[in-house]
Amino acid sequence: MPGKNDPPVWWDIGVGREAHPGYYLGLMGIAPDPWQREVMAVNRDTLVLASRQAGKSTAAAALALHRAVSAGGTVLVVAPTERQSTELVLRVRKMAALAGLPLEAEGRTYLEMEGGGRVIALPAHPEGIRGYTAVMVVLDEAAYIPDDLYVAVRPMLAVTRGRVLAISTPAGKRGWFWREWHEGGDHWHRVRVSAEEVPRFSPEFLQAERLRVGERMFAQEYLAEFVEERQGALWRWEWFERPAFRVEAPPTDLVRVVVGVDPAASMAEGSAETGIVVAGLGADGHYYVLGDYSLRGSPEEWRARVLHAYHAHQADVIVAEKNQGGDMVEAIFRAANMDLPLRVVTATRGKAVRAEPVALLYEQGRVHHVGVLRELETQLTGWVPGDPVSPDRMDALVWAVTHLMNHTKVGLTYEEQLRYASR
Template sequence: MITTATLTRARLLLQAVKADNARWYCDKPGCDGLPHEGFPHHHARASQHPPTGAWTEWLLMTGRGWGKTRTAAELVRDWAKNPGTQIAVVAKKESLVRSICFEHKTSGLLHVIPKSDQARFNASGGSGRFFLQLKNGSTIYGFGAEVPDNLRGFAFDKAWFDEFAAWNKQTAQEVYDMMWYDLRESPSPQMVISTTPKPLKHVRDLVSKPGVVITRGHTKDNLPNLSAIALEKLERDYGKTRLGRQELAGELIESIEGALWDVTMFQDPVFRPDTMPPLEDIVVGVDPAVRSSEGADMTAFTVAARAEDAPGMFPDHLNHGYILEAIQGHYTPRDAMAKAGELARKYGASRVVLEANNGGEYLPTVLQMVAPGVPWKIVHAQQDKRGRAMPVATLYEQGRIHHYGGAEKFEDLESQMVTYTGAAGEKSPDLLDSMVWALTELFLSPVGHGDVIDQRIHAR
């Protein structure tokens, strides 16, 4: 006969087994987090252990999927074991605090903190009304980073900032500062910041701040818990790109001194719109290679557009431009002009803009042979690349040029933009040059077709 005492012992045994399986930290030096004697389940890698000694800020700046969320959640769980501890968790939006930091099925606080320790979870939302209360009196509050003043009036002992680099760059620093006011009464204030890096001021300032303990890591460090197929594809497609260095390797890509474009220009959400207004003109800019053999410069093509100047369309009341496509490759003159004609017809371009330096005056003839009826315009460079790129860079600084499509679509172009300085011996940035020709034609030159020499622009 099963008695109440038997059921109680069974329940306690089950709870003990669950608690044992929930253990996160082990003492094995350099542990890879895989099951071993005493830990028959996946657990913390050595790099996921909190810093030793006295510390106040721990920055987990790693690639996506490294295990940042689980690492921070386990630290919060550890903090909360001390009765009465008050902890703040802040993410970009309150909805993300709930779905990622609290409710994620493997890494959220509701998963890592044993149910037996939880007293009440209030998910009604609103400043101070979103929290997880534990039976020992510790409380974990959730906030969105949209409104810094929502943190006023609180007193916390510890804090977790999730995906700090994804926060609104206009308010991120203010939220950070506000939190330290909230930690003012804590006998041992500590903050863990988990993020995949972006080269934004509030991230750079944190990285350079004395006393911040930084853990860096690559997505592949957590391979046993990730899809090998997905990771292989990501490595193949993005591993050697700037995007891959940031999103997979967790590298903070800094701007290059002397470059006309800064990576921060690409971080504003309006830089990559999901929709476009009506367009009044579209051109295909071509930077042709002198030779088509392997190892020679590539021929580059950029499709750019100018939006209609409709009243109230843009806050600055100026025309805005859109980069629609940017590609490069090794082409024979005939194939290059066929590609230019193909792009012109695909996007409905009014003309193809051809740089005719280095003997390229024959290209319009080839274009008319392979793409009859496609309008063209010849331009001759009369400044070096940097000189003619500067006015176009100003358009970007004004926020008037947008890239229509994801970052991966323009990875090669944007990489050239943020790395080209014009130094002696520097490789010719073909995509950058084709983009400059296209935007110069749309915004900085008289509109027209035929054999036109732009006197402001000079040889390569």
């Protein structure tokens, strides 16, 4: 257990180690930001609307551990995917180890302390979380948690009169998180954190991010504003909220995996973003978006990212747009002596015409995202045909899924699909 030689932290070191959640942040060498102190000081249902990288998950982990120890009860962690909720529990476990708290039992999704108190990561579907009684529920990435999952959580606190801590960046003017923020009345304590209030962000970094991601995404991801869904957009947020849309992992019987690349329009180093999206075709005829590796960087930097995505997902082919530098893509890989299956495609039709068939697959429920691909999803729902700005991530997605669509035939067996897709 930590003793009197522990390094000083921001509050009086003489306060008992279980009397304040900030104790666990102090053990990690973290001085809480003002908004984190505010959240730690209240003991009621709380909504935290915050910028990316504001320290939401770290503060939530400290509060979860403190509550489990001080109340000796169960703290539940819920996120859009079990992988995300498990990540937060891993932070709790690290804090418990630094505090020297002896554990009675632990596993990938839970830890239980001697003398009572446990923290459990739950799956992201209502039928898998019923039956618990909790002293606290942490909702991580709460704006991406479906309404029915939130409704299933509330009764768990009825007996204990426990607390809900919902932390998130916004995800448009939709869903229970947005409604509670605007219409929940005095029931909630609300904390909003803009990136401009986060001391770790320099003004230069924020200005560069504004130029990189565009005003709409910057307002959502960094200024913590609820951005309205655009009228006329090909993609709808409601499609992303369907219970089966997000999956923890892709199926093991993927027929074909493609890395879609939309090279930056300008080849000047770091001047624009290159879209890099990986998608796979399942034997069930559905499409799975496996990852978004897009970045702003030099050709050498995004070549390395493409290679990482290709190998990480054991892809079959890389598809790159010629109009935005396809010839240059070939030259870059040849210069590195890399013999990869590269298909260079030419955009002969307008962007909207190419994107519509892919958007239709989403509408039909035939596309699934592995986890939350926040920047990609924001770009999809924020682009309207005719916009002058080129949506790099969307373009990379469209190239990848279009290639898969061209290598799909309905009604074939898995073995027949494999043969057809490899032609």
